[in-house]
Amino acid sequence: MSLAPLPRLIVEPPVRAALLEDLGLAGDITSTAVIPAEHRSTVIMGARKAGVIAGLDAAELAFQLVDPAISVTRHVPDGTAVKRGDTIATIEGPSRGLLTAERTALNFLGHLSGIATVTAGIVAAVEGSKASVVCTRKTTPGLRALEKYAVRAGGGMNHRFALHDAVLIKDNHVAIAGGVAEAIRRARTGVGHMVKIEVEVDTLTQLHEAMEIGVDAVLLDNMTPDELREAVAIVAGRTITEASGGITPETAAAVAASGVDLLSVGWITHSAPTLDIGLDFQSASS
Known part of the structure; x- marks a missing residue:
């Protein structure tokens, strides 16, 4: 059975709420103070432990809600079993936005991938x-x-x-x-x-x-x-x-x-x- 993605209408509210919780009333004051506005970076999202990936839509949306100029290239789809060291996605864009969205994106991806991993073990x-x-x-x-x-x-x-x-x-x-x-x-x-x-x-x-x-x-x-x-x-x-x-x-x-x-x-x-x-x-x- 193929894995159908969730509609964005379902995914966006919890991701938006998580970002708002993290940004508080003043935004990411650390990145704003330390990183020049024009600076851009490329980062790699990688597995540090073997498991099954789930939640890429939520992770990608976290970056894009913070800054639409951020692009995410997925190297594996949800439902993929990965090994330690495997690259999951490459993300490129304004460095401030990357750092602001990083924790929210990883929170969703790590949590949902953990659920997928233990489920796969029982299956x-x-x-x-x-x-x-x-x-x-x-x-x-x-x-x-x-x-x-x-x-x-x-x-x-x-x-x-x-x-x-x-x-x-x-x-x-x-x-x-x-x-x-x-x-x-x-x-x-x-x-x-x-x-x-x-x-x-x-x-x-x-x-x-x-x-x-x-x-x-x-x-x-x-x-x-x-x-x-x-x-x-x-x-x-x-x-x-x-x-x-x-x-x-x-x-x-x-x-x-x-x-x-x-x-x-x-x-x-x-x-x-x-x-x-x-x-x-x-x-x-x-």
């Missing part, structure tokens, strides 16, 4: 199974669209994007509604025919209840691989099965071997380490 761990790796709503406020894009860049898939686009009945919904079946019945009467309904179950007893009334997907929460295999047998292909809870690169293969359709992993967005990417000066002209 590799389940290779050969039918399971797909999906993210969750455990995202950084304001960055959900970008972070979910990074998951796709790493070979993963997206779960629902927000509360409005699908029903996911969680344990607290079940508790308040008085049971799995009652929660599903209420959901069916409360949403339109185009909306999918998924229910989280903690036990095989709850799973039987969900299957009796019928549902579009079941989230099998914190079950062991043996319990997951039994759950998959109970479902018998009648609905989508999703495993969730404590899935790591070390445990993913065993979870996928149970036969579930999806592995839901929240930490790939909320706890992925930043990929180390640097910006190094190459040449100058004035």
Whole structure:
């Protein structure tokens, strides 16, 4: 599946907000004081650690919003696995603008590439199974669209994007509604025919209840691989099965071997380490 870029209308608001946060009320006083206005430079954006790249649109936009005279030449597209020392992009333009936008551009690129990198690790761990790796709503406020894009860049898939686009009945919904079946019945009467309904179950007893009334997907929460295999047998292909809870690169293969359709992993967005990417000066002209 090809990686479709996000529309600029989605990418620009968080990038613009990050730049405004950094510029404050007086702009980049260091670069303005130290660097002549006419000075131009060429810099290289390079990988200091192996990983998967994501977020080049955000990084490039950071430079262009600061100074449209800055040009960015990409040497790899998003979704590319890079090695330490690989050149990601060459950037040329007014030196003040390059230095002003540098940190914001690297923040976005490093963060999103980190998400893509850990996602790719989980995807590799389940290779050969039918399971797909999906993210969750455990995202950084304001960055959900970008972070979910990074998951796709790493070979993963997206779960629902927000509360409005699908029903996911969680344990607290079940508790308040008085049971799995009652929660599903209420959901069916409360949403339109185009909306999918998924229910989280903690036990095989709850799973039987969900299957009796019928549902579009079941989230099998914190079950062991043996319990997951039994759950998959109970479902018998009648609905989508999703495993969730404590899935790591070390445990993913065993979870996928149970036969579930999806592995839901929240930490790939909320706890992925930043990929180390640097910006190094190459040449100058004035």
